[in-house]
Amino acid sequence: MRRKLFLILLLVACGAPTASGAPQNGPSRDILVSLSEEQIRAAGVETQPVEAESGAGEIVVPGVVAVPPQQLRIVAAPAAGLVETLLVAPDEDVKEGDPIATLKSSELVEAQRAFLHAMSEANLAAEKLRRDEQLFKEHIIAERRLIVTRAEAAQARGTLEERTQILALSGMTDAEIATLRRDRKLASALLVRAPIAGTILQRHGTTGERIAASAPLVTIARLDPIWVNLQVPLGRAVALDSVDRVHLPSADLDGRLIRVGRTVDSATQSVTAVAEFRPGRSPLRPGQALTAILRVKGGGASQWRVPADAVVSHLNHSWVFVRVPEGFRAAPVTLVSETPQFASVQGPLAVGERVATRGLLTLLAELAEAENK
DSSP states (O other): OHHHHHHHHHHHHHTOOBGGGOOSOOOSSOEEEEOOHHHHHHHTOEEEEOEEOOSEEEEEEEEEEEOOGGGEEEEEOSSOEEEEEEOOOTTOEEOTTOEEEEEEOHHHHHHHHHHHHHHHHHHHHHHHHHHHHHHHHTTOSOHHHHHHHHHHHHHHHHHHHHHHHHHHHTTOOHHHHHHHHHHOOOOOEEEEEOSSSEEEEEEOOOTTOEEOTTOEEEEEEOOSSEEEEEEEEGGGGGGGGGEEEEEETTTTEEEEEEEEEEEEOTTTOEEEEEEEEOOTTSOOOTTOEEEEEEEEEOOSSOOEEEEGGGOEEETTEEEEEEEETTEEEEEEEEEEEEOSSEEEEESSOOTTOEEEEEOHHHHHHHHHHHHHO
16 A cells, blocks of 8 residues: 555656647557455546547647738838828728828938939930930041940949939839929928738837838738637647647637647647638637637547546556456557547547546556556
């Protein structure tokens, strides 16, 4: 009895892992745990019957709603200046090209001035090239001078193209640049527009604030489709290959599993899996915590449903204790899926057999002693 008490205390002290953290590959042999009827009653062991399953199970896991990274944009100030107005509010839907904010920018004025100067230089260089080509045809100037003039014209065109790109990077549209080229009128205000259609998640700038170039103004996200990052216990990760669909009870939505992480969170010993959903009008919001149900298909082997408390982990394997005349048979099983009430397992079981659901600590101690014999 002292040895059994020591084994029980050792299991408690070591924190015998639950079934949710057990690997799926177990030993191939059963182990008999001999107990008399008096010992079973004294240990408070209770049993429940095994039920056959259709080969589909569930894994209930927590998740957090997230925006796919390719659908997220941070709109930044294209030039340093003063935030004159912010034209959108958080949670507001915008279309591509809608106004987001207006900026007063001295950098923009300087960029426009430099553009107009480069345009004048390019026009002068083009006119000089036209004149020198005519003079060369009339044998009035040497070819060397024409070569130099052509190089100057090409350089002027390159400078003008550079200044045009700077204006585009400063937030001016092609139409606004064409208007500047035609009217030669400088604009001190810059209109920042939405690069994509989506929802405003956050405003970073404030009206009246002076900001640097590339400072964030707002965050825009397209929320359809949307992702849910699922935290799956490491012991259940092997079943992710058989997930048919993912269900969100709170939103009554079905989605699909699109990615399973390759790393494990050291704190929670869980794997991150990503499910994709088409929310439509369902109110899924980024950052929202929820519960997801992974529908798992059976792998073709016989599959059984037992109470979740009947599956235990011992020496990195999943076990159930099956009632037999001599006491209990410790049967290794593969845990396919699990809910708070039931577990789906594959292993050497049969319909009508009864498995222990209470008094498992005593049975674990007897199992450890039986293995040491």
